[in-house]
Amino acid sequence: MDNWFAKLWRSPEVREKLTFTVFMLLIYRIGAHIAVPGLDVVALQEQFGALSGTLFGVYDMFTGGGLSRATIFALGIMPYISASIMFQLLAAVFPTIEKLQKDGDEGRKKLTQWTRYTTVALAAMQGYGYSAFLQSFPDAVRTPGFTFVFTTVLMLTVGAVFVMWLGEQITERGVGNGMSLLIFFSIIQGLPSEMVRTWESFRIGEIGPFALVALVAVIIGVSAGVVAMTMAARKIPVQIPRKVVGRGRIQEGQKSFIPLRVNSAGVMPIIFAQSFIIVPGTIAAFSSFAFLSGIADVFQPNNWVYYTTYAVLILFFTYFYTSIIFNPVDLAENLKKQGAFVPGVKPGARTAEYIDRVLTRITLPGSIYLALIALLPFWIFDIFGITTFIFGGTSLLIVVGVGLDTVQQIQQLLLVRHYDGFMKKGRVKMRGRQRYM
Template identity: 30%
Template sequence: MSRELARRIAFTIGALLLFRLGTQIPIAGLDVSRLSSLPDFNGRLSLFSLGLVPYLTAAIFVRLLSLVWRGLSSLERSGEDGRRKVARATLGLTLALAAFQAYGVSSALISIPQLVRDPDGWFAMTATASMIGGVFVLVWLSEQITRYGIGNGLALILSVGMLASLPRDVASIADVVRSGMISGNLVFFHAVFWVATIAVIVLVEGARRNVRVEFGALNVGARQLPVREAVLPIKLNSAGFLIPVTMAPWIFFLPLALAGLVMGADHPLVAAAYRHLQLGQPAHLILVSVAVFVLAFVYTAYVIDPEYTAKSLAQRDGIISGVAPGEATAVYLDRVVSLTTVIGAVYLTALQLIPEVFDLYGIGLPYSMVVNGGAALVVVCTALDIKAQVRDVSLTNPGGVRR
């Protein structure tokens, strides 16, 4: 192991230990003796109780806005200065969302008897400020891990938060098996199912559709480089998971919320719609499946813009064999990306539906609504990213030169 790799690993472990320490520090003003009697405290009322949710929500909103606002999309691609402006806007929106959520949590805590030592004092303000600070500490910590450690900081913190609950989930499953509430065969089925699911995730996330590209001869000083061949890799899942899955429920719940405001929440049609759109209901399952499938195509079109890619290839004197440069290249890439995304969209939809299918058929376990396809995808992709970075650092000399 190289010294640089050891330093990065040590930094990452230290940062993650700091994150876990923060989840055990309760919000100032709470009665610690009362907290110790809560079996599921588990960081929910700690300085990091909001986690990275406000920041991820803000980042997703900015990314969705860039899909419909061409100016923001151009700003993101304009260089380092443009990306810095987008990052500042994301942090500003994070502050607003964190303040709203933290104040709501603080107000709710005051209403719980004997939990807050001085509910009539400054608790709401100090608790709100501490939780907002916790969000920005996590954002800063994730950036430091990305810069000086191993792996993506955001994904690592999310993954550690998910993995930290596994021992408790296993213990609760063991308890219900001992009590006879569920059978050991069901537990064995889940174990086999998740092993197979993780294998599929590894396979799909590593799969690429390679489009061969030829670059023309290049003059470098007095030398002339010959024609070069390369590949343009297209992932089966270019849309990720967070944006399609986060945005999908909005498509039908926002119109339903507006209908509730206009017609009244107790209107028979609105009440029936809410009832049929509950998690685990067939209507919810079908609508979410369609929405995730469509959104996978929409977001992939943003991530891999065929027109932008065709223009970039033309500027670098690159062509796809047998395809004319310019508009014909854009059309060809659009067709290849669309056909590839079909597989990725089916894959994302299937991962999203895992907990709902379990619930629909009554074969879920206590963890099923927490440890789901999305959580497995985040953890596996984080592990694959760490593996790639470890290999890259191991093969790089201290001066940045490949061995």
């Protein structure tokens, strides 16, 4: 049977890339189950359960449970992601970093080197903080002291650097973005166990048939909505005029477009908003003050204060992060240098204003969509009393976004090798002759 898997396996290049990617991910998952020495992992997981709604719980989701098990990969890819985001934000403040981003391959290589050094520093600092955090659980740490702290910091830092290397190797020699795939597999690794727990709750009567059907319907509907909004884009038409190239050869004018995504910021606004809103709970978990505990109770996902604050933060960070990663002025200048223009709009400053106005308008529905995706699971769980299934907007957006990006890269590899795509009837299509700017 000539199915999509046979088409993938028939291409030697695609087969080698897929095999290499799977092998790297297997190494990552093995390392995510090797605990640092001097710990009682069972006791740690029992005490860690009380921190599921804090910053540690969110971090644990991105590391595939490595934080709650104190594995050598407990920090995961997050130090590298934090360093990358930090340089993205600093580029808007420091012209030197912005210049490196625009200097081509040489500038990007130097910026990557700085990101790696920053990753090592962040991993060491986070490793020290985590080792001190572990010592607050006397039942989990067998021999607390300097030796335990030094060993833990060393192993966690080396583990974070090795995970960074795995991600870079997948990006260079495998399929998809390595850093994103590591987070992708860290999130979905807990899905089978959560499905089993949900089924057991249904079997013993904790979840009714109607609630289970509603949960499945919501998951399918929200997943479809995430796919549609992730692919949605506003296409701004661009006209490239006719020009003379070479020895009197005339290149005819062309029509193209600039795709402005409705959700340009991706999942970052939810991550930023989540990091802010769980700060009170994280502080209260390590404090005995009743005042802080009262504030933490207000910012729990069961009241309108939490929902309103969460939604407002997502809307704010959507506009904020979009303004950081997308510069209409640079785009307008690039179009002007190429001789291209938006029909009916004067090149230069007017084009930048037009693009900025369109981007501002389409970002509003994108931010509202992100807020709904983030809040809908809380409402469903609250209405039907479901507490056994982890279904968050952050994890869903990451899984869908990374999955679509990986599928598109595989499609492109197949088309380069002169194979038909394996999603002919799907929404993900690669058109070789269509030009994008």
